[in-house]
Amino acid sequence: MQFMLLFSRQGKLRLQKWYVPLSDKEKKKITRELVQTVLARKPKMCSFLEWRDLKIVYKRYASLYFCCAIEDQDNELITLEIIHRYVELLDKYFGSVCELDIIFNFEKAYFILDEFLLGGEVQETSKKNVLKAIEQADLLQEVFSLSRKWCSMKNYHC
Numbered sequence: 001m002q003f004m005l006l007f008s009r010q011g012k013l014r015l016q017k018w019y020v021p022l023s024d025k026e027k028k029k030i031t032r033e034l035v036q037t038v039l040a041r042k043p044k045m046c047s048f049l050e051w052r053d054l055k056i057v058y059k060r061y062a063s064l065y066f067c068c069a070i071e072d073q074d075n076e077l078i079t080l081e082i083i084h085r086y087v088e089l090l091d092k093y094f095g096s097v098c099e100l101d102i103i104f105n106f107e108k109a110y111f112i113l114d115e116f117l118l119g120g121e122v123q124e125t126s127k128k129n130v131l132k133a134i135e136q137a138d139l140l141q142e143v144f145s146l147s148r149k150w151c152s153m154k155n156y157h158c
Contacts, residue, residue, distance in 0.1 A: 019120030
């Protein structure tokens with residue numbers, strides 16, 4: 001996978017993950033072009049399209065579009081399944097994820113994506129294992145937060 005974009009029906013970018021090195025200018029140009037292209041397509045149209053030298057695979061869930069760019073020889077159906085698995089992980093974590101969850105908890109959405117995909121390749125296929133890693137990270141963050149509060153209450157420098 002070259003990159004993944006999440007954007008709203010209004011064309012607002014909510015999340016972007018790039019697995020290839022590109023300049024910010026090029027990323028903005030690609031994002032603008034793809035958002036316009038995908039949003040212009042009718043709902044009954046195929047979720048795959050050829051764009052530049054890549055294949056674009058996208059799927060709409062509620063008010064969000066999940067859009068991935070893959071190489072010409074990559075499998076579109078597997079990419080569609082990767083998108084679906086990511087949505088399932090978000091749903092499990094947030095309890096029926098919505099656009100506001102992504103907006104207000106974007107760092108968690110990125111963390112979940114990073115636990116699932118590494119370098120544009122599936123790192124872990126088990127939803128259970130991904131969610132377990134996220135729970136452990138949440139617990140570690142909570143312990144760290146509590147220890148900092150304790151230190152500040154006792155006027156310690158932790």
